Amino acid sequence: MKAYIKVIILILICLAVLTPLASDFPDGLEKVAETLGIEEHDPTWKGLMPDYTLPTIDNPYISTFVAGTFGVFLVLGVAFILGIVITKPSR
Amino acid sequence: MHIPDGFLNPAICALMGAISTGFLVWSWRKARATYPRSLAPLLAVSSAFVFAAQMINFPIVYGTSGHLVGGTFLSMLLGPYAAILSMTIVLMMQALFFADGGIFTFGANVFNMAVIGGLSFFLIKLLTRNPKRSGWLFRSIFFVSWLSVVLGALACGLQISFSPVFSEAGGIAVTVPAMLFWHILIGLGEAATTTTLVSQLHRLQPTILSGLTILRGRQSESIH
Numbered sequence: 001m002k003a004y005i006k007v008i009i010l011i012l013i014c015l016a017v018l019t020p021l022a023s024d025f026p027d028g029l030e031k032v033a034e035t036l037g038i039e040e041h042d043p044t045w046k047g048l049m050p051d052y053t054l055p056t057i058d059n060p061y062i063s064t065f066v067a068g069t070f071g072v073f074l075v076l077g078v079a080f081i082l083g084i085v086i087t088k089p090s091r
Numbered sequence: 092m093h094i095p096d097g098f099l100n101p102a103i104c105a106l107m108g109a110i111s112t113g114f115l116v117w118s119w120r121k122a123r124a125t126y127p128r129s130l131a132p133l134l135a136v137s138s139a140f141v142f143a144a145q146m147i148n149f150p151i152v153y154g155t156s157g158h159l160v161g162g163t164f165l166s167m168l169l170g171p172y173a174a175i176l177s178m179t180i181v182l183m184m185q186a187l188f189f190a191d192g193g194i195f196t197f198g199a200n201v202f203n204m205a206v207i208g209g210l211s212f213f214l215i216k217l218l219t220r221n222p223k224r225s226g227w228l229f230r231s232i233f234f235v236s237w238l239s240v241v242l243g244a245l246a247c248g249l250q251i252s253f254s255p256v257f258s259e260a261g262g263i264a265v266t267v268p269a270m271l272f273w274h275i276l277i278g279l280g281e282a283a284t285t286t287t288l289v290s291q292l293h294r295l296q297p298t299i300l301s302g303l304t305i306l307r308g309r310q311s312e313s314i315h
Contacts, residue, residue: 004136011136015143023148023156028273029092029247031155035269036260041097047190052146068146071184072139079138079180083131086122086176 008076015068020061092160092240092247092274093185094200096193100254107250108198114175114206122172130173137168138177142184149280157277160243162208163236164285167215167300168292175209199250203243211239229290236285237278244274 026034033040043050049067057063099107141161148156161181165174179201185191192200218231248270252263260266292299 023150025156032269050190075142076139080135083134087126087128
């Protein structure tokens with residue numbers, strides 16, 4: 001269990017260090033759409049944190065980091081529940 | 092490669108939703124028959140890792156970027172069934188909370204990234220089946236993780252080509268080559284990252300790849 005906690009801390013450190021370095025360029029699909037002159041509509045469902053930012057936090061770095069940290073723990077929790085549900089209890 | 096709402100026509104959304112649902116039911120059943128409870132923490136942490144890694148876009152060329160998809164990586168750690176389900180959780184949280192990937196296009200996104208990524212396990216298993224090729228594991232992981240991104244992009248190019256906006260812009264003859272061009276390059280990033288991650292994890296914790304019964308069969312073959 002200790003090893004898993006270390007890995008989670010490592011993931012959060014990597015997130016803190018690497019998010020400011022992440023590229024803002026469009027990804028493959030966005031680039032194809034852009035080249036063809038196709039506009040992405042405003043999403044039907046905006047979610048709580050559109051584009052991994054908290055609308056209430058002005059600083060883009062902190063905003064993305066907080067959204068990312070929230071997402072990491074969210075996925076961690078939901079995937080753990082999934083892990084319990086889809087596996088056989090050990091006898 | 093996350094398709095936003097508005098890029099697919101309703102028929103394609105429904106078709107991909109049905110296909111992905113089929114794969115999810117299959118994975119769920121297989122997972123329940125295969126995995127021990129001890130998999131749960133590894134599944135949780137590796138899913139969280141893939142979520143974080145997908146936030147970090149790396150630049151390619153000509154003002155385009157890509158990020159790790161992680162399907163092949165998950166399939167190496169968790170086996171195909173849990174990998175498909177794990178990636179589906181990541182995509183679901185991205186669509187629900189971060190507006191990354193649409194709601195109606197969810198089925199297509201699950202197919203392009205989770206299903207294709209998870210199934211890469213079987214191709215790697217096939218490529219490394221011959222015991223004389225035990226050194227082929229990392230070469231296979233490199234090739235298959237690259238292929239998983241390219242095939243996902245091919246599927247995505249086909250899906251978007253049917254929508255009115257893209258068919259007006261030239262349809263399949265434009266979308267498929269364009270998607271393939273960018274993702275042949277993005278796939279190299281995927282391949283380098285996946286191979287590095289799996290080989291380093293294997294070095295630090297050799298049991299990580301043999302922890303699963305389904306993987307153990309192949310591992311013991313390659314030792315003898």
